[in-house]
Amino acid sequence: MTDDHRTFGPMTKAIHSGEEPDATTGASAPALHLSSTFVSDSVEGFSAHNITEDTPYVYGRWGNPTVTMLENKLAALQGAEACLCTASGMAAASSMFLTLLGQGDHAIVSDVCYAGVAELAHDTLPRMGIEVSFVDMSQSSNVVAALKSNTRLIHSESPANPIGRLSDLRAISEIARGAHALHSTDSTFASPLGQDSIALGVDLIMHSATKYIGGHGDALGGAIIGSSDLIQTLRFEAGIHHGGILSPFNAWLISRGAATLPLRLERHQSSALTIAQWLESQSSVTKVIYPGLPSHPQYKLAQSQMTNTSGMIAFQVGDLAKGQSIANAMIEKLAIIHYAVSLGHHRSLIYWMETEELMKTSFRLTKDQAKSYREFTGDGIFRLSVGLEDTDDLIADLAQVL
Numbered sequence: 001m002t003d004d005h006r007t008f009g010p011m012t013k014a015i016h017s018g019e020e021p022d023a024t025t026g027a028s029a030p031a032l033h034l035s036s037t038f039v040s041d042s043v044e045g046f047s048a049h050n051i052t053e054d055t056p057y058v059y060g061r062w063g064n065p066t067v068t069m070l071e072n073k074l075a076a077l078q079g080a081e082a083c084l085c086t087a088s089g090m091a092a093a094s095s096m097f098l099t100l101l102g103q104g105d106h107a108i109v110s111d112v113c114y115a116g117v118a119e120l121a122h123d124t125l126p127r128m129g130i131e132v133s134f135v136d137m138s139q140s141s142n143v144v145a146a147l148k149s150n151t152r153l154i155h156s157e158s159p160a161n162p163i164g165r166l167s168d169l170r171a172i173s174e175i176a177r178g179a180h181a182l183h184s185t186d187s188t189f190a191s192p193l194g195q196d197s198i199a200l201g202v203d204l205i206m207h208s209a210t211k212y213i214g215g216h217g218d219a220l221g222g223a224i225i226g227s228s229d230l231i232q233t234l235r236f237e238a239g240i241h242h243g244g245i246l247s248p249f250n251a252w253l254i255s256r257g258a259a260t261l262p263l264r265l266e267r268h269q270s271s272a273l274t275i276a277q278w279l280e281s282q283s284s285v286t287k288v289i290y291p292g293l294p295s296h297p298q299y300k301l302a303q304s305q306m307t308n309t310s311g312m313i314a315f316q317v318g319d320l321a322k323g324q325s326i327a328n329a330m331i332e333k334l335a336i337i338h339y340a341v342s343l344g345h346h347r348s349l350i351y352w353m354e355t356e357e358l359m360k361t362s363f364r365l366t367k368d369q370a371k372s373y374r375e376f377t378g379d380g381i382f383r384l385s386v387g388l389e390d391t392d393d394l395i396a397d398l399a400q401v402l
């Protein structure tokens with residue numbers, strides 16, 4: 001990223017950062033470089049430790065021009081120094097955990113976070129000799145209470161998938177700094193534009209680029225964004241040695257998607273707000289959780305920390321049986337909205353998530369934590385990712401099943 005890109009607005013950055021017309025052909029659109037190796041014009045060493053920021057491209061796992069283009073675009077959009085792209089959002093999470101933590105270290109992880117991340121932290125990290133405390137981060141004091149002398153990493157997720165609960169990112173960053181630990185946060189629900197996590201003091205921001213950043217449901221990818229030093233450390237170990245790097249083709253697709261992220265996110269937000277308000281007015285809907293609604297239990301925090309509340313809504317329809325029967329009706333009758341997992345795409349997606357099932361598989365919560373969770377979910381929620389279709393059409397589609 002050239003320095004003057006830092007002063008551009010988000011739409012200009014989304015389109016131009018990381019890209020420039022091709023020096024030899026003048027092509028205006030970015031090239032897709034699939035080459036796995038690069039011809040050297042000098043004698044280079046053969047270890048990750050020889051790489052610096054100006055080392056030319058050597059081998060695709062160390063760096064690739066198309067992947068670099070996306071990394072620079074995402075760093076610019078997030079307002080950070082650097083970015084490492086990974087094969088998926090999960091590869092971003094495992095890259096952070098397995099690079100920054102080792103035997104004898106302690107990590108504090110949000111008790112509710114992406115199911116795969118929760119399971120990784122519950123099952124894999126302890127096997128590596130890493131101790132993990134799971135805390136409800138909607139109360140920052142719980143994070144303070146969980147600190148130990150060997151706490152190295154605090155991992156939050158806000159808004160948390162799937163329940164839309166928030167964590168105070170500024171407060172948790174301060175707690176981490178005071179404890180000489182790093183604060184990483186999963187910003188997938190917010191995208192790089194939904195909250196300025198760098199200004200809030202977060203050290204590392206991870207995204208599933210499969211979601212809002214790519215935005216079209218056709219490429220898996222992940223990103224970790226932060227200071228040049230931290231990203232360089234992650235690139236050496238997680239990128240080059242663990243090897244979960246992003247393919248150039250996916251980087252090219254995701255970069256094309258990212259170019260319209262600011263425009264899409266505005267629309268996701270405005271349409272989601274309209275739909276959330278409509279849901280609140282339906283007698284069959286018992287609770288709606290959307291950070292842009294004044295009824296969200298943390299609306300004030302959402303207002304102070306989020307710059308865009310994006311398009312993720314959770315809603316309840318009563319007891320378990322009611323939820324299951326409406327889920328079945330959705331599978332049969334929805335004409336536009338796809339009944340499918342994932343989120344952040346131009347197509348709207350909806351999925352039924354049962355509280356008891358998630359408790360057993362992913363979230364193994366204590367009694368108090370389960371109580372806080374249930375305040376958001378009851379027996380279960382529909383997770384709705386509001387896409388870019390006409391809002392009236394989406395409401396009509398929902399109206400026939402609710």
Ligand SMILES: *Cc1c(COP(=O)(O)O)cnc(C)c1O
Pocket residue numbers: 088089090091114116117157161186188189207208209210211220221222
């Ligand atoms: C989807 C998701 C992930 C995992 O990303 P993949 O690209 O599917 O590996 C991580 N965190 C959150 C919040 C997600 O929604």
